[in-house]
Every structure is written in C-alpha cells, then in structure tokens.
Amino acid sequence: MTVGVALNASDAENQVDASVGLAREAAAAGLRSAWFGQTFGADSPHLAAIVGREVPGLQVGTSAVPVFGRHPLIVAGQAQTAQAATHGRYHLGIAVGTKLLTETGFGLPFERPIARLREFLTVLRQLTEHGTADFHGELLTANTPVPARVPGAEGGVPLLVAAMGPQALRASGEPADGILPYLAGPRALERHIVPAVTAAARAAGRPAPRITALVPGVVTDDTDAVRARATEQLAFYEQIPSYARVIELSGVRRASDLAVIGDEKAVAAEVRRYRDAGATEVVFTSTEIAGDADRRRTWALLGELA
Known part of the structure; x- marks a missing residue:
C-alpha cells in the first residue's frame, strides 16, 4: 500500500x-x-x-x-x-x-x-x-x-x-484502472465497494483494480477543535445523495465521523483499517483544517507509513 x-x-x-x-x-x-x-x-x-x-x-x-x-x-x-x-x-x-x-x-x-x-x-x-x-x-x-x-x-x-455507487462501480470495472472513493469508511469499502468493482473488473478480464481511498485526516492533540472544523467543512457532502449513501454504509451518521483525527497511534491504526478493507492506496485530505504544525506532523506519520 x-x-x-x-x-x-x-x-x-x-x-x-x-x-x-x-x-x-x-x-x-x-x-x-x-x-x-x-x-x-x-x-x-x-x-x-x-x-x-x-x-x-x-x-x-x-x-x-x-x-x-x-x-x-x-x-x-x-x-x-x-x-x-x-x-x-x-x-x-x-x-x-x-x-x-x-x-x-x-x-x-x-x-x-x-x-x-x-x-x-x-x-x-x-x-x-x-x-x-x-x-x-x-x-x-x-x-x-x-x-x-x-x-x-x-x-x-x-x-x-470517483465511483462508490453500484452502477458507477460496474461502469468503472471494465474500462478503468481503479477507483477513488471519498468518505467511504472501511466497512463500506470491505462490504460493498471493493467486492463490486473487483467483480466488474474480473468479468471484463481486467486485473484487480486500484482502490485509492481518499480519507480526511489529521494528526493532532487538539482533537475537539479539529473535528469541529471537519464537521463544518464536510457537511456539504451530506446533502449529496451518493455521499449520504456511502456515509450510511460506513456505519456512521455524519461525514465528519469518517475523519481520522487523533494522535499518531490512533491515526496509524485507522490507516491500517483501510488497508485491511482493501485499499491499495490511502490519500489524506483536509489537512488544511489544521495548522501548519499539525499538517507537518500528519505528513511525517504518513511518510513513515509509506
């Protein structure tokens, strides 16, 4: 990964x-x-x-x-x-x-x-x-x-x-090399998204697809403040049906519940959950909701995990 x-x-x-x-x-x-x-x-x-x-x-x-x-x-x-x-x-x-x-x-x-x-x-x-x-x-x-x-x-x-729904995953499996799911938690990836796109690729005789999971995340000690900013920033996606569906399939209520926010140990554990759910690449987004110090701290951890 x-x-x-x-x-x-x-x-x-x-x-x-x-x-x-x-x-x-x-x-x-x-x-x-x-x-x-x-x-x-x-x-x-x-x-x-x-x-x-x-x-x-x-x-x-x-x-x-x-x-x-x-x-x-x-x-x-x-x-x-x-x-x-x-x-x-x-x-x-x-x-x-x-x-x-x-x-x-x-x-x-x-x-x-x-x-x-x-x-x-x-x-x-x-x-x-x-x-x-x-x-x-x-x-x-x-x-x-x-x-x-x-x-x-x-x-x-x-x-x-950027496919997450059943029809988009089927449409992507044959001609595309992979998918870019966003705000799809490990449960949604493992139970719904990865099996669907993999089956579509297999039916088309194509290799196993890349699963590049885009995940909002920050390494920080100020978890409450960063999560509050994440809740405000990500609320827009809750109005879009395709995102609302995948948020629900992920087993959470709000988009910000999928934001990976915490110290190094907690964030590293969440990245491993995405890997275990089938992600071949994890891309962190939303690091701009934190200050420069937390961004550098986040990138340092991700660099180690890479």
Missing part, C-alpha cells in the same frame, strides 16, 4: 507556487503521491503537470475531473500533456460530479450520468492508449481526423473513477 496526500492551496497568494512548495514538503516527508481536486478554480491536470515537473519522483493525480461540461478529446489532451510533462507519473481521475454543481454552474441537465460516464471512459481509453478515436455513442461523439497523440505520453494514462 502507498500513501499520499491531497493538496489544496486555493487560499494562497499564488496557488501554483504554493502547491509546488507543499508538494516538495510532502515528498521530503516520504509521501508517494500528491492529488489535486477540480472545481471551478485551478485546472487540476495543469496543476498536477507543473507540480510533477517541479518535484521529480512524486506521483501526481487529479481527483477528479467531472464528465459534465467537458469533452473527452479535451480531457485526454490535458492528461497526455501532464503525462509527458511528468514522464509517466500522472494519474487521471474522473467523476460523474453532482447535480447541484452541474446544473447551477454549467446550466446543463444532470441526465443519464452513468451512461455518460461509460461513454467518456471508453473514449478516454482509446485516446490515451492510441491517440485516436472513432466513437459514436448516444451522448458523445469523438473523432480524430488528425492525430490526438502527445509525444512523450506513450504507454497510456492510468484512469481512475
């Missing part, structure tokens, strides 16, 4: 410079990967490419680019460019996204998300592996009258999906 961290420097004076600085610190602590979320701000594939270029040896990834409001030709070009920039250390995560952000932000109807995910993945696989596409689906069309290959990105780009 490898251990990584999600970097969020959106409050910095310069997000790119700050992300590079955080990534260097994470790599020095022994962490293996750095991941970047995608909303309406910084472009995460570009940010990952810059960070990966500046911090040699660190794996970088996007978690995750929504399929609504984007076309796979554009996303494949971004991913291949990031892969060439990092010499094979980029990992592309995609997601269905949410009805709220899709319809409010893009003005697009959030319709047939699983069908769109399947088609998007099919085209991405063609483009990232072969640099060409000839796809005419129900929702997407992708043709390459000129090559879409990026020299330096040979060998493809690992494709991961």
